[in-house]
Amino acid sequence: MTTPTATTETQPVAGGVSLSLRDRLQQFLAFASLLVIFVVFSIANSNFLTYGNVLAILYSTVVIGTLALGTTFVIITGGIDLSIGTGMALCAVMSGVMIVNLGVPLALGVLGTILFGGLLGLINGFNVAILKIPPFIATLAMMLVAQGLALVLSHSTPIYFNDVPAYSKISRGNLIPDFPNAVIVLTAMAVIAAVLLNKTILGRYTYSIGSNEEATGLSGIDVRKWKIIVYTFAGLFIGLAGVMISARLGSAQPATGMGYELQAIAAVVIGGTSLAGGKGSVVGTMIGALIISVLNNGLQIMSIPQEWQNVILGCVILVAVYADMMRKKQT
Amino acid sequence: MDGTESLLRATAVSKSFPGVKALSDVHLELRHNEVLALVGENGAGKSTLMKLLSGIYTADEGEFFLNGERFEPASPRHAQELGISIIHQEFNLMPDLTVAQNIFIGREPRAGGFFLSERKLNARAADLIERLQLPLEPWSPVGGLTVAKQQMVEIAKALSYDARVLIMDEPTAALNEAEVTTLHALIRRFKSADTGVIYISHRMDELKKIADRITVLRDGQYVDTVDTAATSMKEVISLMVGRALRTDAQPEGVREDREVLLSVEGLSTKALLKNVSFELRQGEILGFAGLMGAGRTEMARAVVGADKADSGSIRVRGRPVRIQSPADAAKHRIGYLSEDRKQFGLMLEQDVNANITVSSLSELFSSFGFMKDRAMRAKSRQYVDSLRIKTPSILQTAKYLSGGNQQKVVIAKWLLKNCDILIFDEPTRGIDVGAKEEIYRLLNDLAAQGKSIIMISSELEEVLRMAHRIVVMSEGRVTGTLSAAEATQETVMHYATLRPDENPEDAAELGLELDDPARTVDGSR
Numbered sequence: 001m002t003t004p005t006a007t008t009e010t011q012p013v014a015g016g017v018s019l020s021l022r023d024r025l026q027q028f029l030a031f032a033s034l035l036v037i038f039v040v041f042s043i044a045n046s047n048f049l050t051y052g053n054v055l056a057i058l059y060s061t062v063v064i065g066t067l068a069l070g071t072t073f074v075i076i077t078g079g080i081d082l083s084i085g086t087g088m089a090l091c092a093v094m095s096g097v098m099i100v101n102l103g104v105p106l107a108l109g110v111l112g113t114i115l116f117g118g119l120l121g122l123i124n125g126f127n128v129a130i131l132k133i134p135p136f137i138a139t140l141a142m143m144l145v146a147q148g149l150a151l152v153l154s155h156s157t158p159i160y161f162n163d164v165p166a167y168s169k170i171s172r173g174n175l176i177p178d179f180p181n182a183v184i185v186l187t188a189m190a191v192i193a194a195v196l197l198n199k200t201i202l203g204r205y206t207y208s209i210g211s212n213e214e215a216t217g218l219s220g221i222d223v224r225k226w227k228i229i230v231y232t233f234a235g236l237f238i239g240l241a242g243v244m245i246s247a248r249l250g251s252a253q254p255a256t257g258m259g260y261e262l263q264a265i266a267a268v269v270i271g272g273t274s275l276a277g278g279k280g281s282v283v284g285t286m287i288g289a290l291i292i293s294v295l296n297n298g299l300q301i302m303s304i305p306q307e308w309q310n311v312i313l314g315c316v317i318l319v320a321v322y323a324d325m326m327r328k329k330q331t
Numbered sequence: 332m333d334g335t336e337s338l339l340r341a342t343a344v345s346k347s348f349p350g351v352k353a354l355s356d357v358h359l360e361l362r363h364n365e366v367l368a369l370v371g372e373n374g375a376g377k378s379t380l381m382k383l384l385s386g387i388y389t390a391d392e393g394e395f396f397l398n399g400e401r402f403e404p405a406s407p408r409h410a411q412e413l414g415i416s417i418i419h420q421e422f423n424l425m426p427d428l429t430v431a432q433n434i435f436i437g438r439e440p441r442a443g444g445f446f447l448s449e450r451k452l453n454a455r456a457a458d459l460i461e462r463l464q465l466p467l468e469p470w471s472p473v474g475g476l477t478v479a480k481q482q483m484v485e486i487a488k489a490l491s492y493d494a495r496v497l498i499m500d501e502p503t504a505a506l507n508e509a510e511v512t513t514l515h516a517l518i519r520r521f522k523s524a525d526t527g528v529i530y531i532s533h534r535m536d537e538l539k540k541i542a543d544r545i546t547v548l549r550d551g552q553y554v555d556t557v558d559t560a561a562t563s564m565k566e567v568i569s570l571m572v573g574r575a576l577r578t579d580a581q582p583e584g585v586r587e588d589r590e591v592l593l594s595v596e597g598l599s600t601k602a603l604l605k606n607v608s609f610e611l612r613q614g615e616i617l618g619f620a621g622l623m624g625a626g627r628t629e630m631a632r633a634v635v636g637a638d639k640a641d642s643g644s645i646r647v648r649g650r651p652v653r654i655q656s657p658a659d660a661a662k663h664r665i666g667y668l669s670e671d672r673k674q675f676g677l678m679l680e681q682d683v684n685a686n687i688t689v690s691s692l693s694e695l696f697s698s699f700g701f702m703k704d705r706a707m708r709a710k711s712r713q714y715v716d717s718l719r720i721k722t723p724s725i726l727q728t729a730k731y732l733s734g735g736n737q738q739k740v741v742i743a744k745w746l747l748k749n750c751d752i753l754i755f756d757e758p759t760r761g762i763d764v765g766a767k768e769e770i771y772r773l774l775n776d777l778a779a780q781g782k783s784i785i786m787i788s789s790e791l792e793e794v795l796r797m798a799h800r801i802v803v804m805s806e807g808r809v810t811g812t813l814s815a816a817e818a819t820q821e822t823v824m825h826y827a828t829l830r831p832d833e834n835p836e837d838a839a840e841l842g843l844e845l846d847d848p849a850r851t852v853d854g855s856r
Contacts, residue, residue, distance in 0.1 A: 200445045211425035218423050219436040220408050278427035
């Protein structure tokens with residue numbers, strides 16, 4: 001399910017295999033880097049490779065991973081979504097307002113939060129597809145709007161879910177013994193995203209628009225409609241990320257969120273998705289998100305100061321993208 | 332109408348764009364089971380006519396008939412549904428999708444509802460590919476295919492709509508000889524009692540092989556339709572270039588004894604140029620003629636360092652120089668005026684003053700990093716006056732100027748930079764007739780002042796009336812260098828249509844690959 005070309009098992013071995021091999025190689029490279037980083041940390045510190053720490057890494061991937069999944073679709077169309085970080089904070093606040101302040105039943109509140117995220121995405125999609133505002137600008141504006149609204153709705157104070165203990169279980173509970181629910185949610189979302197991207201017309205048009213928007217339009221496809229759907233879809237993931245982060249923290253923190261969008265975009269890019277559009281995969285994005293978590297976790301365990309972690313992450317992004325460009329130049 | 336009704340007929344078609352009459356009273360008739368070639372010089376109106384047929388433009392006047400029934404194509408999709416498919420020179424493909432995914436984009440077979448059936452998709456594509464006998468695999472990503480195979484994908488996509496009329500705009504421009512043969516075989520298989528092909532091409536040699544009849548357009552007007560079998564290519568060329576040369580305008584100041592200022596030797600690029608050599612003399616206007624894709628723009632870009640040259644040497648004023656970027660070229664006082672003014676030549680949102688002075692800021696108008704505003708304006712005014720740029724003020728935004736005056740602003744920029752070698756790429760493209768005359772006068776004035784000018788133009792007439800000497804290119808090579816006295820429409824066209832890579836006769840004429848020197852060349856054309 002890594003590339004659209006490798007989906008059917010009935011294909012004879014011929015034709016495009018050479019190219020899909022290349023795509024697989026890219027994924028392999030990302031995966032190999034992940035392994036290398038993992039091995040290096042394991043050797044460097046004996047506390048790294050423990051069941052507890054691996055779970056901690058997976059657990060800390062959930063929020064970035066969820067945001068990155070939705071953003072993968074947007075970036076494959078050739079767009080960008082900068083509003084996912086503060087949008088997530090706004091969704092967390094919406095969840096708090098509904099469930100804590102208004103007493104909405106838990107399930108309904110969670111669903112409402114996810115749909116509210118979808119609404120943010122819908123507005124992004126409308127601005128990009130109908131008003132033709134460049135995605136960078138449209139979602140930058142939404143980033144500011146969401147940040148402000150989160151503060152306004154929460155009166156700039158965190159909303160605690162102390163009276164709704166079940167809420168935290170969404171993230172911290174263990175449906176499977178010793179395994180956090182949040183990781184199950186992320187895994188399920190990754191599977192859903194992969195199926196949508198590779199097996200449905202939504203995925204096909206996502207690639208098609210990013211590959212050549214004009215040709216897609218000339219082929220009789222309603223590009224505007226599909227762009228709106230893609231941004232809305234990414235918005236649903238913003239809503240879910242809002243639930244996951246507030247469940248993890250046990251509170252909705254209106255002032256957080258800023259910076260998450262860049263980490264999520266970094267995960268997508270490290271995973272081999274092209275910012276120019278047309279290329280990308282869910283597996284790559286998940287590997288990218290894991291690389292970020294492993295780096296953060298490993299550097300922390302090795303007592304490297306927090307300040308340095310972003311420096312190293314920045315360098316990793318440069319190396320990953322440069323390696324990807326070199327690979328493309330050769331072909 | 333008689334019994335042998337034509338497949339497609341266009342009568343008395345006219346189309347104007349602001350300032351230009353692109354087509355005027357043009358006729359076209361495509362019969363059943365026929366390949367009709369459409370030929371004409373650049374700008375003769377071929378592409379406009381095809382865009383009318385395929386619903387991209389709407390005609391101002393005229394009627395279209397498909398199998399005798401009147402129709403008005405309203406959009407590309409509508410034309411496609413009527414059975415008229417067009418394959419543009421620029422492909423409309425999604426490189427990241429596979430062959431099958433491209434062919435059936437927007438019409439994907441579903442496994443149910445929202446879900447795709449990749450298996451059905453590939454099976455349908457495989458059927459189509461087999462029926463057309465194409466060497467394609469449904470699951471190959473299109474971006475990894477050769478241009479020839481990408482074109483086959485376009486053809487398969489067009490035919491999957493059950494096309495009756497297939498229009499191909501210069502389909503062989505990027506193909507090699509073997510690929511052209513394959514394409515021609517495909518076209519012959521496609522044409523039938525219900526179908527026909529309109530085939531636009533510049534390549535005279537292949538018209539003999541594929542076309543049943545040839546329709547010639549010139550300057551947006553219908554010239555003639557001839558049977559290929561009964562006509563020599565020489566006759567077709569003379570129909571294309573047509574009218575007698577205007578005698579009232581001749582190159583000015585032609586002299587042989589001028590000093591060589593720029594000499595280019597053996598210039599080659601990976602992409603196209605092969606061993607390009609020429610000399611530019613002081614005060615000379617050197618014309619570069621050739622068909623689209625002959626390599627003239629590429630030559631200019633390689634000379635000024637905008638594209639990387641693989642081999643070759645350049646001498647300026649006798650000294651060998653290394654030019655690796657347009658900035659290097661400017662240091663040697665060589666300026667390149669791109670054919671795409673709006674993209675590469677002008678800052679459309681900036682005013683005239685900013686555009687004229689931008690390249691000279693650091694040399695002439697800066698003190699400690701601050702711009703000398705007053706000096707800049709004074710210089711800009713001086714050039715607006717001397718080049719007679721029509722603008723309400725030097726603070727007018729460049730995009731509001733007419734094409735001719737925009738071109739003058741670009742010229743002013745390079746003159747201010749003290750360039751004495753000016754490479755003009757299509758200097759009159761998109762400029763109306765009156766303004767063209769002014770640009771011609773300006774070029775002649777500049778040459779008379781001692782500036783050396785390379786003038787790349789697709790308008791043969793323009794080259795012939797302006798150039799002191801003409802370098803003709805084809806397929807990335809220089810195929811001929813003509814003095815003003817030798818140059819006529821026919822001689823230039825002859826050299827421009829030589830295709831040494833495909834025709835041994837042409838190669839022999841140029842002294843390339845002399846494996847069969849006994850062969851005579853004259854009888855072949």
